[in-house]
Amino acid sequence: MTSTLSPQRFDAMASQGATRYGRDKIIWTAGGIAARLGCGEDYVRRTLAALPGTPIKKKGRRLYAFEDDLIAWMRDGDAA
Numbered sequence: 001m002t003s004t005l006s007p008q009r010f011d012a013m014a015s016q017g018a019t020r021y022g023r024d025k026i027i028w029t030a031g032g033i034a035a036r037l038g039c040g041e042d043y044v045r046r047t048l049a050a051l052p053g054t055p056i057k058k059k060g061r062r063l064y065a066f067e068d069d070l071i072a073w074m075r076d077g078d079a080a
Helices: 007-016 030-037 041-046 067-075
Strands: 026-028 057-059 062-066
Touching: 007 026, 026 030, 026 067, 030 041, 030 062, 030 067, 062 067
Parallel strands: none
Antiparallel strands: 026 062, 057 062
16 A cells, blocks of 8 residues: 655655755745744745745745755845
8 A cells, every 4th residue: 555645754754864965854835934934925935935046946836945945045145
């Protein structure tokens, strides 16, 4: 029997190799990114995801970002 790969399960699987590749956890969805940054989902979708050089990427219809890239980008002042 095959199980569905949920975002949480993918994060758990991907985090096992995260230290090898120097990546932190993946934040899935505009809601998850907004919660981490303390802003609204609409702001993430309409403003941050549309900025040049943004670490927020799109996979299908879902947004995602590597947490360490997102925080570094916000600290560098490249965000709106």
